[in-house]
Every structure is written in structure tokens, then in C-alpha cells.
Amino acid sequence: MPRASAAIPDPAAFLAQADRIRTSDHPRFMRMLAQIHRDAPRLGPAEQWHLRYLDAWQTGYQGDYTKADPKLRAIAEHSGNPALAARASALRLIGLGFTRRYEETFVLADRLAAELPHIKDPLARFQVLINLSQAMLLADKRDLALKYARMIEDKPPPGETLCPSRMLQITIQYDSPRLSSSSPEFHRAIETCRAAGQPVYVNALRLVMVDTYLREKQPTKALALLDRIEPEIRSSAYYEQMESAAELRAQALLALGRLAEARTAALAALSLSDPNEISEALKAVYEVLYKIEKKLGNATAALSYFERYAAQDKGYLDDVSARALAYQTVQQHLLTEKLETEKLSRQNAMLRLQRALDAKAVETGRLYILMLLLIVAFIASWLYRLKRSQMRFKRLSQHDGLTGIFNHQHFIGEAARVLQALKKKKEQACLISIDLDYFKQVNDTHGHAMGDAVLKQTVAICKQELRPADLFGRLGGEEFGILLTGCSRHQGLDIANRIRIAIDATPMGDGDRVITISASVGLASTEVSGHDLQRLCMEADAALYRAKGAGRNRVVAHAGTGDLFVTEDASRPAPTRQGDATALYVAESE
Numbered sequence: 001m002p003r004a005s006a007a008i009p010d011p012a013a014f015l016a017q018a019d020r021i022r023t024s025d026h027p028r029f030m031r032m033l034a035q036i037h038r039d040a041p042r043l044g045p046a047e048q049w050h051l052r053y054l055d056a057w058q059t060g061y062q063g064d065y066t067k068a069d070p071k072l073r074a075i076a077e078h079s080g081n082p083a084l085a086a087r088a089s090a091l092r093l094i095g096l097g098f099t100r101r102y103e104e105t106f107v108l109a110d111r112l113a114a115e116l117p118h119i120k121d122p123l124a125r126f127q128v129l130i131n132l133s134q135a136m137l138l139a140d141k142r143d144l145a146l147k148y149a150r151m152i153e154d155k156p157p158p159g160e161t162l163c164p165s166r167m168l169q170i171t172i173q174y175d176s177p178r179l180s181s182s183s184p185e186f187h188r189a190i191e192t193c194r195a196a197g198q199p200v201y202v203n204a205l206r207l208v209m210v211d212t213y214l215r216e217k218q219p220t221k222a223l224a225l226l227d228r229i230e231p232e233i234r235s236s237a238y239y240e241q242m243e244s245a246a247e248l249r250a251q252a253l254l255a256l257g258r259l260a261e262a263r264t265a266a267l268a269a270l271s272l273s274d275p276n277e278i279s280e281a282l283k284a285v286y287e288v289l290y291k292i293e294k295k296l297g298n299a300t301a302a303l304s305y306f307e308r309y310a311a312q313d314k315g316y317l318d319d320v321s322a323r324a325l326a327y328q329t330v331q332q333h334l335l336t337e338k339l340e341t342e343k344l345s346r347q348n349a350m351l352r353l354q355r356a357l358d359a360k361a362v363e364t365g366r367l368y369i370l371m372l373l374l375i376v377a378f379i380a381s382w383l384y385r386l387k388r389s390q391m392r393f394k395r396l397s398q399h400d401g402l403t404g405i406f407n408h409q410h411f412i413g414e415a416a417r418v419l420q421a422l423k424k425k426k427e428q429a430c431l432i433s434i435d436l437d438y439f440k441q442v443n444d445t446h447g448h449a450m451g452d453a454v455l456k457q458t459v460a461i462c463k464q465e466l467r468p469a470d471l472f473g474r475l476g477g478e479e480f481g482i483l484l485t486g487c488s489r490h491q492g493l494d495i496a497n498r499i500r501i502a503i504d505a506t507p508m509g510d511g512d513r514v515i516t517i518s519a520s521v522g523l524a525s526t527e528v529s530g531h532d533l534q535r536l537c538m539e540a541d542a543a544l545y546r547a548k549g550a551g552r553n554r555v556v557a558h559a560g561t562g563d564l565f566v567t568e569d570a571s572r573p574a575p576t577r578q579g580d581a582t583a584l585y586v587a588e589s590e
């Protein structure tokens with residue numbers, strides 16, 4: 001051990017060693033404590049807190065729990081060391097019990113029990129379990145007390161022994177009929193604590209043994225054991241045990257009829273205790289004193305002690321009730337808090353669920369709208385495509401595939417409808433039939449593609465002479481029909497002739513080659529033939545036939561009594577059948 005004057009080289013290790021021997025070698029612990037206090041200014045914060053803990057422990061050991069409590073509380077709340085904080089709280093548990101702050105005891109016990117799974121430091125866990133067991137004993141919850149005591153036995157921390165656990169188990173069961181002075185667990189517990197070098201625990205167990213002898217009416221054995229253990233108890237200076245030993249001695253001497261000695265022992269016990277204190281030991285002391293005085297015939301003294309005994313008995317019973325009530329109050333309070341918390345968490349869960357449902361509903365609503373929009377868009381596009389394809393089919397069924405103008409059937413249908421309307425309005429119209437001259441030769445000489453090109457270009461030339469209200473259709477092969485609406489016979493002839501001249505004058509071809517071609521035109525007018533389409537067609541065809549017969553490249557109008565030969569090409573000779581080289585002008589393009 002370092003000399004008092006020398007600085008302690010490793011204060012942390014020094015404190016740990018002092019901590020370890022605080023009950024097994026209490027006098028040495030006190031010396032070490034005094035020594036480290038001299039070095040206190042040099043200690044680091046962690047060591048300062050450890051020293052404060054040992055000081056507080058010593059304060060409690062001396063019985064001044066009221067003074068120890070705020071020190072321990074400060075360590076629990078501010079040391080920042082979880083293990084030391086747990087040990088301080090465990091120690092508070094005992095102090096609060098001794099000072100009858102029962103509700104605080106059980107609130108703290110509940111908190112420590114909840115923290116227990118998180119207390120990993122073996123020594124801290126060990127102390128918490130011991131003190132929890134004691135707190136449960138205080139509440140007379142012996143099952144719980146035994147459970148905690150046995151948990152210690154399950155796993156004692158390294159360097160610790162089963163002594164405290166076994167001692168606790170004896171204490172918990174000691175007033176039960178199962179436990180007698182000859183019970184093996186009694187002797188086993190004493191042996192364990194002796195082997196562990198824990199005289200405080202050994203003496204506590206022996207005091208329980210003395211009490212058991214007395215309950216078994218074996219005062220001689222009780223006294224003999226007390227004689228053996230009292231010097232040790234005195235040297236440990238454990239206030240509680242010194243008081244208990246004196247009180248038990250008084251009981252034993254009384255039972256043996258050694259009244260004077262019993263009185264001396266009882267008064268010694270009284271001198272060690274606070275007369276205002278309520279305790280089982282004090283109650284027993286007053287009972288012994290009352291019985292002695294009664295036996296000695298000192299009625300006044302006997303009454304006085306009896307009154308104090310009765311007050312202690314009542315106080316003790318009150319104290320037992322107060323503990324039970326405090327325990328129940330705390331449990332009720334904790335249960336209410338738990339229920340409240342559960343209720344709140346249920347409400348929170350409900351709210352969260354509701355919010356999730358609302359969000360889902362909004363999402364589902366959006367999905368529905370999106371789906372609806374998609375369906376509408378799909379239907380709209382489907383309808384549009386249907387309409388477009390219907391229109392395409394309609395157009396295909398009404399128009400000529402090569403030239404794009406009305407086909408025969410549609411032209412006839414439209415012409416009949418328009419003629420009916422014109423008839424109602426008493427308006428005139430002309431029907432003209434156009435047929436290309438010797439068109440077969442074009443196909444034969446230049447191929448079908450050239451023939452198609454000529455047909456398309458002929459249609460383009462005709463369109464230039466027509467107004468929007470006129471109808472234009474391909475009647476078949478190289479023959480076209482035009483219904484000139486709102487048109488007199490004279491105007492019709494003029495237009496027909498302009499078309500013929502334009503066809504004749506326009507070179508046509510497929511890009512590589514160029515040819516010229518003429519057309520013969522037959523015309524029928526409503527002025528002469530009326531508004532019946534069939535008749536108009538026949539008469540226009542007849543006029544066309546005559547135009548062909550008269551040498552082609554000319555317009556012939558049906559005139560009722562005789563056709564009117566309107567025009568023939570004067571600029572160049574009328575075309576002749578194939579073989580007549582001069583009849584068909586063909587020029588190769590450059």
C-alpha cells in the first residue's frame with residue numbers, strides 16, 4: 001500500500017481496489033479513502049466521480065442515507081458513466097427504503113427493472129439485482145425478490161461470488177417455517193460468504209441464525225453464537241448489525257432468565273439506535289425491556305416500556321402497510337401511465353392508418369381519373385381512326401384510283417342528284433363526254449405507264465377549265481364525263497371546246513418522252529334534252545360518237561334536230577388510225 005505522503009501512481013486502479021474491499025475489509029477501505037482524498041485535486045473527472053460514489057457509499061454504510069441520497073442522485077444523473085450511474089441508483093434504492101420514502105423506492109425500482117436488460121456492466125448489474133431483490137422484499141414481494149436474487153446466481157460477475165445472492169435468499173425465506181437453523185442452505189450460504197471473504201454478509205447470516213435459534217426456543221445456542229460473532233461485528237462497525245446483535249442478546253438473556261444482563265444488552269441496543277426510529281429491532285428491544293421490568297415488579301418502568309413497545313408495534317405495522325400501500329400506488333400509477341401510453345400509441349397508430357388510407361384514397365382517385373382519361377383518349381383515337389378509315393373507304397369507293405376524280409357510279413349518282421336540284425331551281429346544265437383519240441396506240445407504242453400518265457395529265461387539264469360546282473368523273477378507260485352546272489348550252493360548248501384545245505395543245509408524257517394527243521367531245525344540254533340524266537347521257541354519247549365519226553379532235557353538241565359541229569382542229573390535220581405517221585405527233589424529250 002502506498003505511503004500516505006506519496007502521490008498515488010494509478011488513482012483509477014487504486015479506487016477500483018478500494019471499491020472491491022469496501023465490505024470485505026472495511027477498515028482498510030477507510031484508510032484508502034482517506035489517502036485518495038489527499039490526492040483528490042489531481043484526480044481526473046472519471047476518478048472524481050468514482051471517489052464521490054465511494055464517499056456516498058460510506059455515508060450510507062454509516063446509516064446516514066438522507067445525506068447519501070443527493071450525492072448518489074448527482075452521480076446517477078451527471079457522472080456520464082452508465083455503470084457508475086446504475087450502481088448509484090441501486091444504492092439509492094436501499095437508502096430510500098431505509099428513510100421510508102417508499103413511493104420513490106418503488107418508482108426507482110421499476111425504472112431500474114426496466115433498465116436491467118441494458119445494464120451490461122457485470123458489477124453494476126450485480127448490484128442492481130441485489131438491491132432490486134431487497135426493494136421487493138421491502139414491498140413483501142417475496143417471489144420477485146427471490147427471482148432477482150436467483151438471477152444473480154445465474155450469472156455472478158467476474159470477481160464476485162454467490163455470497164450476496166445466497167444471503168438474500170435466506171433473508172427472503174427466513175421467517176418461513178421451511179427454514180430452520182439446521183437447514184443446509186443456511187450453512188451453505190454462510191460458507192459461501194466466508195469463502196468469499198465477506199464478513200459483513202457472514203455476520204448478517206449469523207444474526208439471522210441467532211434469530212432462528214430464538215424462534216426455535218434455543219436461547220443458549222443463540223447466546224453462544226452471539227458471543228462468537230460480536231467481536232467481529234464490532235470491528236466491522238456496521239451500525240445496523242451492532243444494533244441487531246445487542247437486541248438479540250437481550251432477547252436470549254431474557255429467555256435464559258438473566259434479567260440484569262438482558263437489561264444491559266437492551267439498553268446497549270437502545271443507545272445504538274435513534275429513539276424516534278421505528279424498527280423491528282427497536283420494537284423487540286422495548287418488548288424485552290417491558291418484560292424484564294414486569295418480571296422485576298417495576299410496574300411504572302414496565303408500563304413506560306410497554307407504551308413504547310406498543311408505539312413501535314403500531315409504527316412497525318403502519319410501516320408495513322405504508323410500504324404495501326406505496327407499492328400498490330406506484331404499480332397503479334405505472335399501470336395508468338402504461339395504459340395511457342398504450343392508448344396514445346393506439347390513437348397514433350389509428351391516425352397513421354387514417355392518413356395512409358386518405359393518401360391511398362387520393363391515389364386511387366387519381367388512378368381512376370387517369371384510367372378514365374386513358375379510356376376516353378383510347379376511344380377518341382379509335383373513333384378517329386374508324387372515321388378516317390371509313391372516309392378512306394368511302395373515298396376509295398367513290399373515286400377513281402388512277403386519276404382521283406369521281407368513278408363512274410359515283411359520278412352518275414351525284415349528277416342525278418344535282419340535276420334534280422337544278423331542275424327545281426330551273427337552272428340549266430350541260431353534260432359533256434370526252435374520249436381521247438386513238439388512245440390504244442399510246443399504250444401500244446409507249447406502254448401502259450405512258451397511257452396512265454396521259455390519263456392523269458388529261459384530268460389535270462380538264463380541271464383547270466372547271467368551276468367548284470361542276471362534277472367530273474371517269475366513265476371508263478379513256479372516257480370522262482363532266483356536268484357543267486348553271487351552264488347554258490352555249491357556255492357549255494365554249495368550255496368543251498376550251499378543254500379540247502387545251503388537251504390538243506398540251507404535250508404530255510412520263511418524264512422521258514413527250515407526246516401530244518387529241519380528244520373528241522360530245523355535249524348534251526338540258527335546254528334541249530331536259531334534266532333527265534339517262535337521256536342526257538345517251539345524247540352526249542351520241543354526239544361523241546358523231547365527233548369520232550366526223551374525224552375526231554372536235555366537239556359535237558346534240559341539237560335535237562341535228563348535231564351541231566362546233567369545232568375541229570384547223571391547226572393540224574385530224575389524227576388518223578395507227579400507221580398514219582402524220583396523224584400523231586410524237587416527240588422525244590431531251
Ligand SMILES: Nc1nc2c(ncn2[C@@H]2O[C@H](COP(=O)(O)OP(=O)(O)OP(=O)(O)O)[C@@H](O)[C@H]2O)c(=O)[nH]1
Pocket residue numbers: 402435436437438439440441443447448449450451452455476477478548552
Ligand atoms: N394506260 C391505260 N390504258 C387504258 C386504261 N383504260 C383503258 N385503256 C385502254 O384504252 C384503250 C381504248 O381503246 P379504244 O376503245 O380502241 O379506243 P381508241 O384507241 O382511243 O380509239 P378511238 O376511241 O376510236 O379514237 C384500250 O387499249 C384500253 O386498254 C387505263 O386505265 N390505262
